[in-house]
Amino acid sequence: MIACVVAHEGKRIFEIDPDSYTFNPRLFMVKTATISAPVQCRHCENAACKQACTSGAISIKDDVVLIDTKKCIGCKNCVIACPFGAVEIVETGETARDGSVKKIANKCDLCRGVADKPSCIRVCPTEALALVTEESFDEAIAKKRRKAMAGNL
Ligand code: SF4
Ligand code: SF4
Numbered sequence: 001m002i003a004c005v006v007a008h009e010g011k012r013i014f015e016i017d018p019d020s021y022t023f024n025p026r027l028f029m030v031k032t033a034t035i036s037a038p039v040q041c042r043h044c045e046n047a048a049c050k051q052a053c054t055s056g057a058i059s060i061k062d063d064v065v066l067i068d069t070k071k072c073i074g075c076k077n078c079v080i081a082c083p084f085g086a087v088e089i090v091e092t093g094e095t096a097r098d099g100s101v102k103k104i105a106n107k108c109d110l111c112r113g114v115a116d117k118p119s120c121i122r123v124c125p126t127e128a129l130a131l132v133t134e135e136s137f138d139e140a141i142a143k144k145r146r147k148a149m150a151g152n153l
Pocket of ligand 2 (some may be wrong): 003004005007023026027040107108109111112116119120121
């Protein structure tokens with residue numbers, strides 16, 4: 001979560017007053033009595049958040065589901081539509097037209113524009129996180145099919 005915030009806010013977060021910026025990681029640690037794991041956007045092929053957004057703020061570019069923060073009006077439709085709870089509404093630090101604090105949708109952008117990405121995968125000490133590419137996806141399916149064919153399931 002810290003790596004995610006640093007990826008988007010920069011290392012300055014270690015040098016400035018913690019109250020002067022918003023700590024908005026784009027993945028969420030979920031803990032139960034027996035397991036803990038991060039939950040984040042799956043970058044769905046038919047993204048329910050994109051279909052629910054009436055502002056045209058959500059698009060898919062290079063297989064990444066992205067939110068245009070300038071178009072987002074914080075209506076929360078995407079938050080409700082996402083089956084994984086991967087989207088949340090956060091304060092931006094900017095002021096809306098009515099003088100209130102501007103709030104927008106926030107979620108994993110697969111570190112778009114960040115060098116040495118994805119940051120959460122890079123820093124995970126147990127290599128529990130992995131980026132599933134089309135190639136690795138196909139390879140995993142092929143491996144399962146080979147196992148199924150050999151009757152080793
Ligand atoms: S909160 Fe923003 S991104 Fe989400 S559906 Fe509303 S306008 Fe679209
Ligand atoms: S890929 Fe990047 S934006 Fe997405 S959760 Fe990981 S660090 Fe955050």
